[in-house]
Amino acid sequence: MILFLKTYFNHTKCNLSRIYAFIWRVLKDKVKFKFNTISRTMKTSKIFLGLISIFTVCSLFTSCDNDTNDNIKRFPNAIVTIKPINGGESFNVWVSEKVQGPPSNLTKSPYGNKEVRAIANIKEEKDAKGKTKIYINWMDSIRTKQAIALKNPELELKKYGEDRLEIINGFGTVVEDGYLTLRFSTAMRDLKLKRDLNLIVQHSEKEPYKLVLAYNAHGDNRGRMASSLIAFRLSEIDKIAKKNGKKEVTLQLHWKSYQGDKHVSFKYHVRDDSK
Numbered sequence: 001m002i003l004f005l006k007t008y009f010n011h012t013k014c015n016l017s018r019i020y021a022f023i024w025r026v027l028k029d030k031v032k033f034k035f036n037t038i039s040r041t042m043k044t045s046k047i048f049l050g051l052i053s054i055f056t057v058c059s060l061f062t063s064c065d066n067d068t069n070d071n072i073k074r075f076p077n078a079i080v081t082i083k084p085i086n087g088g089e090s091f092n093v094w095v096s097e098k099v100q101g102p103p104s105n106l107t108k109s110p111y112g113n114k115e116v117r118a119i120a121n122i123k124e125e126k127d128a129k130g131k132t133k134i135y136i137n138w139m140d141s142i143r144t145k146q147a148i149a150l151k152n153p154e155l156e157l158k159k160y161g162e163d164r165l166e167i168i169n170g171f172g173t174v175v176e177d178g179y180l181t182l183r184f185s186t187a188m189r190d191l192k193l194k195r196d197l198n199l200i201v202q203h204s205e206k207e208p209y210k211l212v213l214a215y216n217a218h219g220d221n222r223g224r225m226a227s228s229l230i231a232f233r234l235s236e237i238d239k240i241a242k243k244n245g246k247k248e249v250t251l252q253l254h255w256k257s258y259q260g261d262k263h264v265s266f267k268y269h270v271r272d273d274s275k
Helices: 002-012 017-030 044-060 068-072 153-160 235-243
Strands: 078-085 090-094 116-126 132-141 143-146 174-176 179-188 196-201 210-216 224-233 248-257 260-269
Touching (some): 078 132, 116 224, 174 260, 179 210, 196 235, 235 248
Antiparallel strands (some): 078 116, 248 260
């Protein structure tokens, strides 16, 4: 739907600031995703009245200023890995297996010597030699931590928490470049309260690539739903896969949701930093 609207409004040269703001509010506030379902609850009347209003206004005023580029820059279009070089004196931006390179408008990594995942608005460029560079309009780091391997996961798992959350099946949830990045939502009253979210590697012969998302809300597990992002480095999975001679494996992620226990499978390409 967004691609269709963008194409239409580019053609009519309409101002997109209100359009993108409206669509963003729809996606953020009016749509409730449930993982592994196509269930959505919407306030349909308001949405369609809003869309009709937009098309009506743009049909009448087709000579509006086109500020598409400025508005597109406001919203994230990628989740990337920031990879420091020489202690952060420079860095590479990993966008995908095919797209990666140094930034064209920054030198030092804003995160020092730490490799992190980040949500960003970027543009791919080519230098005079045809090499890929990444122009960064803006970026914001995602909390990034290692997945944990427990010696006795069955005994130790409970201490990491069994509170409930939802994983959002959409932008933000992805497995790539050695990371499981998750967009999740959970109920809370106090946004400032400490919360613990850990990814446990529950390895066994039967399920060598089983992961458990453990959440401890420290008692604050009711109230309004709020969402966030977190990324886990899958170093332990890489070790297990390499030991088994695998370059690609199927991850099984388990978590406790508001609808009960859930799980989902992800195809994971094992990261090899020796290349």
